[in-house]
Amino acid sequence: MEGSRISDTVIENQIEYIQQKDEFDYLKCLINSIGKGVCVGILLHGPPGTGKTLLAISLAKSYNASYYIIDGSPDLDRRDIEGNWELLKGDTKFNYGPLTLAIKDANENGISFIIINEINAIRENEQISLNSLLSEKHINLISKGFEKHELNPKSKLIILGTMNKGVAGINKLQEAFEDRFIICPEINYPLKDKEIEIVTKLSGCDNKIADIVVDSARQIRKQATQDFSITKIFSTRLIVNFCMLISKMPLIYLKNNIENVIINKLGTTPEEKKSIAMILDGKMFESKIRDELEDKKSVELIWENDVDITNEKISEVIVLTKKCFQNYIEKYGIKNTFKYNGFIMWKVIHWMWMHNRETFQKYIKLTEMFNLPYQFREETGKDHLYNGNITLTYIRWIYQENLETLTKIIKEIFPVA
Ligand SMILES: Nc1ncnc2c1ncn2[C@@H]1O[C@H](COP(=O)(O)OP(=O)(O)OP(=O)(O)O)[C@@H](O)[C@H]1O
Numbered sequence: 460m461e462g463s464r465i466s467d468t469v470i471e472n473q474i475e476y477i478q479q480k481d482e483f484d485y486l487k488c489l490i491n492s493i494g495k496g497v498c499v500g501i502l503l504h505g506p507p508g509t510g511k512t513l514l515a516i517s518l519a520k521s522y523n524a525s526y527y528i529i530d531g532s533p534d535l536d537r538r539d540i541e542g543n544w545e546l547l548k549g550d551t552k553f554n555y556g557p558l559t560l561a562i563k564d565a566n567e568n569g570i571s572f573i574i575i576n577e578i579n580a581i582r583e584n585e586q587i588s589l590n591s592l593l594s595e596k597h598i599n600l601i602s603k604g605f606e607k608h609e610l611n612p613k614s615k616l617i618i619l620g621t622m623n624k625g626v627a628g629i630n631k632l633q634e635a636f637e638d639r640f641i642i643c644p645e646i647n648y649p650l651k652d653k654e655i656e657i658v659t660k661l662s663g664c665d666n667k668i669a670d671i672v673v674d675s676a677r678q679i680r681k682q683a684t685q686d687f688s689i690t691k692i693f694s695t696r697l698i699v700n701f702c703m704l705i706s707k708m709p710l711i712y713l714k715n716n717i718e719n720v721i722i723n724k725l726g727t728t729p730e731e732k733k734s735i736a737m738i739l740d741g742k743m744f745e746s747k748i749r750d751e752l753e754d755k756k757s758v759e760l761i762w763e764n765d766v767d768i769t770n771e772k773i774s775e776v777i778v779l780t781k782k783c784f785q786n787y788i789e790k791y792g793i794k795n796t797f798k799y800n801g802f803i804m805w806k807v808i809h810w811m812w813m814h815n816r817e818t819f820q821k822y823i824k825l826t827e828m829f830n831l832p833y834q835f836r837e838e839t840g841k842d843h844l845y846n847g848n849i850t851l852t853y854i855r856w857i858y859q860e861n862l863e864t865l866t867k868i869i870k871e872i873f874p875v876a
């Protein structure tokens with residue numbers, strides 16, 4: 460059965476939780492063991508981005524049960540979770556909320572789940588409305604004449620709360636409320652090897668890259684807990700996102716990704732940013748990743764072309780292409796080479812195609828190192844090669860869709876102009 464949610468949070472629906480030890484099996488066994496006719500609360504707590512919400516969703520899915528996600532916030536009103544009246548063309552209609560719907564689903568299907576993210580962010584009043592569900596297995600809808608919704612003796616309703624314990628600025632749970640949750644498992648960062656496995660599986664990156672990133676993330680986490688010189692935590696979520704981006708994006712943007720995905724995201728002050736950058740430098744983070752990605756891309760290149768592309772061959776292609784570019788510039792001048800914004804002009808590309816096709820095709824073949832042919836195939840359904848040679852359609856596509864990258868390649872990566 461499809462899970463429903465009242466939350467706007469986007470969580471990749473297809474991702475499944477990968478258990479660190481046996482926490483998933485344990486929770487499943489616990490849910491199986493409890494008797495019917497009860498509403499049980501489980502409080503998952505731990506640092507951000509460790510998969511708590513995902514674990515809760517995966518549990519519900521493993522029962523093929525419906526689940527309702529509530530995002531805890533101080534604005535959350537009792538009526539949001541129980542149900543509210545809506546005025547419709549002069550008529551009124553009652554919209555049942557997730558608590559009521561979950562009881563109905565549990566009664567019909569034997570089990571259902573309510574997942575409450577950041578449960579400690581909800582106000583006391585709303586905590587109270589959950590209290591009665593947890594201990595008396597029913598709720599009375601105040602706004603609907605105390606209409607009673609009760610869990611039947613054959614069903615189970617599981618309330619999975621998630622929270623970041625120890626994070627500053629968040630409310631504590633009311634003691635009576637917390638007490639009603641039968642267990643409180645801590646979901647912490649996985650062990651190193653497990654985290655590498657999670658990152659590799661979810662981001663699709665290479666094992667070695669995951670290893671490098673996880674290693675540095677752990678070092679930054681250590682620093683964060685030791686001397687508090689870094690306040691935000693390097694979560695598994697962040698590692699996954701970073702690894703996914705660097706594997707999918709051209710290598711030329713590695714530095715941008717390190718800055719934007721790691722340093723600017725984790726560092727709130729210039730000092731923090733400096734500390735993070737220093738740890739990364741100390742670990743030779745960028746160059747290690749660059750080496751790995753370069754290795755991987757040249758392997759792909761060899762595989763795609765069935766020829767061995769060595770560094771000497773790359774230099775050879777660059778030298779030849781540079782000569783052609785120089786000829787063009789001598790003939791037509793720099794004004795006819797680059798636009799005012801620094802981007803290469805199409806007429807240069809066209810001239811290369813008309814006068815130095817073979818050399819230029821070899822040069823453009825180097826873009827295979829940057830995932831561009833893959834993107835081209837995804838977007839157009841076409842192959843970038845015809846009879847083993849680069850096509851004009853591909854070159855035109857790069858020019859139209861990736862002009863910035865193309866200019867960067869021409870000016871900086873494999874400099875020819
Ligand atoms: N054990 C894991 N299995 C699968 N994915 C994981 C795991 N740990 C972390 N992730 C990654 O972290 C992302 C975020 O997970 P999730 O939203 O469940 O974390 P959370 O602990 O609920 O975070 P928050 O405390 O910020 O709400 C996942 O989409 C996934 O990419």
Ligand SMILES: [Mg+2]
Pocket residue numbers: 511512513576577621
């Ligand atoms: Mg969460």
